[in-house]
Amino acid sequence: MTMAKIGATAKGGCNRQALTNVDKKGRDLFVSDCKAIGCEILIDEIGNIFARREGTNPELPAVITGSHLDTQPTGGKFDGVFGVLAGLEVLRVLEDNNIQTTHPIEVVAWTNEEGSRFSPACMGSGVWNGCFSLDEIYKTRDRDGLSVSHELTKIGYKGSLPATPRPIKAAFEVHIEQGPILEKSNKQIGIVTGIQGLRWYELSLTGIPCHAGPTPMEDRQDPVQAMIPILQTCFDLARENGPWGRATIGDITTHPGSPNTVPESIKILIDLRHPNAEVVERMDSILRNSIKEICATKNVDYSIKENWRMEVTTFDDLCIDAVRQSAEELNYSNMDIVSGAGHDSLYVAEKAPTSMIFVPCENGLSHNEAENAKPEDLAAGANVLLKAILKVSS
Ligand SMILES: [Zn+2]
Structure with missing residues (x-):
C-alpha cells in the first residue's frame, strides 16, 4: 500500500509507467527496503534491479524471484508489484528468523514489463534474455521522443552490470492471476504450468x-x-x-x-x-x-x-513440483492453471528452471484501476513462494 501511493490515481489505481519520475520513486523505495535488510543491490545496463542476499556458498547459482514495479497508465496496485514485494517479504522473513540458505537469493525488479510507454513489453527481461538487442532498445522512444537510454540515465538506473543471465538455480514469480478462474473455482493458489x-x-x-x-x-x-x-x-x-x-x-x-x-x-x-x-x-x-x-x-x-x-512456454517440472508441494503442505486450496498473459517469466524460463504462482484477484480484473486482491490470498501466495524458495535454495 506504501508502494501504491507512488503514482496513485484518483480512482484508486496506479500510474507508474516505466522510467518516469514515479517509477524512480518506486525503485528507490524498493532499493532502500532491500538495503535495510542488508542486501547487495546490483543494477544492470537495462535498469533491472537485483537485490542479493548471500548464501552460505556464494559460488552457487542464485535462486531468483521477482516481477515488475511499472504499471499501465490506468493500472492497479498489484500487477507485478505484488511479485517484487512478496520477494522482499521472503528475504525479511529469512532475515528475521536468522535462516541461512546455501544458495544466494536474488529479488529482481524487471524494467518496463508493461510496454505502455516504451514498446516492446517485457523489455528488461527480454534484453537480459538476449531476445532484444540492448543498443536497439536504448534507441526506442516514447510518444514525446524521449529515448530509453536517456530516461534510464535521468532516473539514475542505467547500471553497469551486463544485462545477461548469470547462473541461476531456479526462478519463481508470484503474480495476481489477472483473470477470473481461481476466484470462480474457489481456489487460493494457482500452480502455473506454462504460458499460452x-x-x-x-x-x-x-x-x-x-x-x-x-x-x-x-x-x-x-x-x-x-x-x-x-x-x-x-x-x-x-x-x-x-x-x-x-x-x-x-x-x-x-x-x-x-x-x-x-x-x-x-x-x-x-x-x-x-x-x-x-x-x-x-x-x-x-x-x-x-x-x-x-x-x-x-x-x-x-x-x-x-x-x-x-511461443508456448512450458515451465520446469521441478519448479512446478516445489510450488505444488508448498501449497499442499500449507493446506491452501490449489489448482493447475495456464497463464493467459505474457510475463517476465516467459523470458526467464528460456534461461533457467522457472515457474509461477498465481493468486486470485477480485472479479478477475487487472490492467484496471479497480484491480484488487485479498490480503489473505496475497499472504498465501507469499507463503508458497517462501516455501518453494526454501526447497530449492537450502
Ligand atoms: Zn504483470
Whole structure:
C-alpha cells in the first residue's frame, strides 16, 4: 500500500509507467527496503534491479524471484508489484528468523514489463534474455521522443552490470492471476504450468466496391460476406479447443467506410491463443485453409500476415513440483492453471528452471484501476513462494 501511493490515481489505481519520475520513486523505495535488510543491490545496463542476499556458498547459482514495479497508465496496485514485494517479504522473513540458505537469493525488479510507454513489453527481461538487442532498445522512444537510454540515465538506473543471465538455480514469480478462474473455482493458489502461445494475424480481404442500391446481391464481390464465416471459424477454433483456446477480433476496419458502398477492403486483427504448441499450429493451419476456401467461394481476394507470435512456454517440472508441494503442505486450496498473459517469466524460463504462482484477484480484473486482491490470498501466495524458495535454495 506504501508502494501504491507512488503514482496513485484518483480512482484508486496506479500510474507508474516505466522510467518516469514515479517509477524512480518506486525503485528507490524498493532499493532502500532491500538495503535495510542488508542486501547487495546490483543494477544492470537495462535498469533491472537485483537485490542479493548471500548464501552460505556464494559460488552457487542464485535462486531468483521477482516481477515488475511499472504499471499501465490506468493500472492497479498489484500487477507485478505484488511479485517484487512478496520477494522482499521472503528475504525479511529469512532475515528475521536468522535462516541461512546455501544458495544466494536474488529479488529482481524487471524494467518496463508493461510496454505502455516504451514498446516492446517485457523489455528488461527480454534484453537480459538476449531476445532484444540492448543498443536497439536504448534507441526506442516514447510518444514525446524521449529515448530509453536517456530516461534510464535521468532516473539514475542505467547500471553497469551486463544485462545477461548469470547462473541461476531456479526462478519463481508470484503474480495476481489477472483473470477470473481461481476466484470462480474457489481456489487460493494457482500452480502455473506454462504460458499460452499466441499468434497475431492481420487479415486483409479485398472485393469490388459498388453501389449499395443498384447492385444485386448475387453480383457482388463483398469482403464482408467473406468476413462473417471467417470470424465464425475463429470462434469455433477457440470453442473446439476449449477450455484454453482463445480467439479475439480486436479491430475491424473497412475501406472506404461509406454507408451506401460495398467496401473495397477490410482489415481484421485476429489474436489466437492456446497453451499447447501443437494445438496452436493446428489452429493456425485450419484458419489459413478456411480463409482460402471461404474467399474462393465468395470471390474475394485476401492476404494474411503474421504480425507477432509468442511461443508456448512450458515451465520446469521441478519448479512446478516445489510450488505444488508448498501449497499442499500449507493446506491452501490449489489448482493447475495456464497463464493467459505474457510475463517476465516467459523470458526467464528460456534461461533457467522457472515457474509461477498465481493468486486470485477480485472479479478477475487487472490492467484496471479497480484491480484488487485479498490480503489473505496475497499472504498465501507469499507463503508458497517462501516455501518453494526454501526447497530449492537450502
Ligand atoms: Zn504483470
